[in-house]
Amino acid sequence: MRIIAISVVALALLTASPALAQQKPDPAKVDAAVKASLKTFPAPPEVWQPRLDADETMRACAASDNSPPKAVVDAIAKRERGSIEYPADGQFIGDWKKGEATAQSGYGLRSTDYPATRANGGNCYACHQLSKTEVSYGTIGPSLLGYGKLREFKADEVKIAYEKVYNSHAAFPCSLMPRFGSNKVLTMDQIKDLVALLMSKDSPVNQ
Numbered sequence: 264m265r266i267i268a269i270s271v272v273a274l275a276l277l278t279a280s281p282a283l284a285q286q287k288p289d290p291a292k293v294d295a296a297v298k299a300s301l302k303t304f305p306a307p308p309e310v311w312q313p314r315l316d317a318d319e320t321m322r323a324c325a326a327s328d329n330s331p332p333k334a335v336v337d338a339i340a341k342r343e344r345g346s347i348e349y350p351a352d353g354q355f356i357g358d359w360k361k362g363e364a365t366a367q368s369g370y371g372l373r374s375t376d377y378p379a380t381r382a383n384g385g386n387c388y389a390c391h392q393l394s395k396t397e398v399s400y401g402t403i404g405p406s407l408l409g410y411g412k413l414r415e416f417k418a419d420e421v422k423i424a425y426e427k428v429y430n431s432h433a434a435f436p437c438s439l440m441p442r443f444g445s446n447k448v449l450t451m452d453q454i455k456d457l458v459a460l461l462m463s464k465d466s467p468v469n470q
């Protein structure tokens with residue numbers, strides 16, 4: 264009897280799964296689940312609270328499954344571009360060795376990372392291949408192997424790389440890549456180090 268009952272449930276689940284796959288999560292339920300999880304995990308500090316609220320860009324992207332109409336895409340790009348701050352001396356390239364360490368590090372903004380004991384990481388390898396030597400990388404983003412070499416180390420490409428890391432949504436609204444500079448996850452100096460990693464001839468990215 265029990266076996267039959269279980270197989271009926273399994274059958275119901277199996278037949279229901281295509282419909283489930285198409286179902287969109289109800290934002291109110293997602294919000295409630297996130298709020299409930301705060302009781303299970305250590306509560307984030309007060310200063311992190313604003314990061315739990317979706318901003319205008321996130322809301323526009325979520326409301327359209329990341330493909331908003333052109334007018335909204337343009338508005339996002341304009342707003343996000345406006346949030347990019349540039350180095351006063353126009354120098355975009357830092358130290359690639361520090362950039363590699365930042366690309367490797369996933370430290371920061373997790374419930375266990377407060378109070379912070381070191382600088383945040385960019386966790387770039389979680390989504391990108393960057394060097395031949397690091398074999399553990401994710402593929403949510405494109406491979407960045409040979410990034411600078413492919414762009415002939417051009418000065419305007421250096422600036423594009425800086426802007427990309429500072430705010431991914433300026434060039435690609437509703438990108439899956441975080442806005443590291445605008446959201447104050449990484450400092451300007453850390454972003455310059457990452458630009459060096461991408462755009463220096465001697466960086467492991469370009470070997």
Ligand code: HEC
Nearest residue numbers: 385386387390403404405427428431435438439440441457
């Ligand atoms: C959560 C995944 C994710 C993380 C983490 C991430 N990226 Fe990305 N990245 C993407 C995706 C997806 C794209 C493609 C869409 C786009 O261009 O925004 C992308 C695009 C890029 C591009 C442009 C590539 C091109 O062909 O023009 C660069 C450069 C880049 N990322 C660098 C970085 C660096 C440096 C870091 C770490 C600070 C990083 N990314 C972290 C997902 C990620």
